[in-house]
Amino acid sequence: MPAGFGQGRPGGGRRKMFFMETCLLLLLQRASGYGYSLMEDLREFGFQPEQMDISILYRALRDLETAGLVRSSWSDESLGPQRRMYSLTPPGETSLAEWIESLRQRRREIETLETAYERVKKSVS
Amino acid sequence: MPAGFGQGRPGGGRRKMFFMETCLLLLLQRASGYGYSLMEDLREFGFQPEQMDISILYRALRDLETAGLVRSSWSDESLGPQRRMYSLTPPGETSLAEWIESLRQRRREIETLETAYERVKKSVS
DNA sequence: AAAAACTATTGACTTTTTGTCTATAGTGAC
């Protein structure tokens, strides 16, 4: 399977969440943030907060923290409910670079397919 | 979530197999083929037959047939074991066009992320 | 001040997907 597609254990390998997690690392390299704010920021990359269950985002953040790519702490300075503020760790920066490269590879694979499709369409018509 | 990411039932929505199935439809628009031959043809799109279990390919073909996007028949003309020859149906052609468009969208989303990453890297250094 | 509404996070449950392993079955070679 194509590079960037992972190798994969059952149900696993490259996951749907990969793109989202990469977006999160990028956002956190820009500035630290918490669940709800990151949710809004994801808009920039085509996500639509209204249409997604935010649990998925929280799970992604927890997974990233378990992997040591982000770190979190409770911020009590804010008004309103307590927020768990996330920020990027040095390993997170490294992973971000790698993941971006992986997505770049994936983009190239899609481009190959697009090109092939254009050729087929031309030969058929 | 980004267009091209499906909406999704549990564990579902946009699946890992989406890219592979689109490749298969494209290959079948070029010419009909069977399991093992398609496996080889997938090389063009970055797949590595040695490293993947062919069951996955067969399942993909059966799924596509269930969805009416391809049709199959036993070819007895060949020497060697019987082969199930697959070919693209008209609905399959339509889906192929849609799926390519969906992947195009996905590629654009990746490009957005790549661009954003370049900007962040520049501002950090 | 009690109730309601909102922000924020977490955890349990369920379905679907996906990878692996094994079974079947025909064909050609020795």
Next chain:
DNA sequence: GTCACTATAGACAAAAAGTCAATAGTTTTT
């Protein structure tokens, strides 16, 4: 006939992703 090879199919298990509901503190409303 047995063995190896090509080709396809099915069962099983593990993991991921989606939904739903629970918790908990904080403003706002009445």
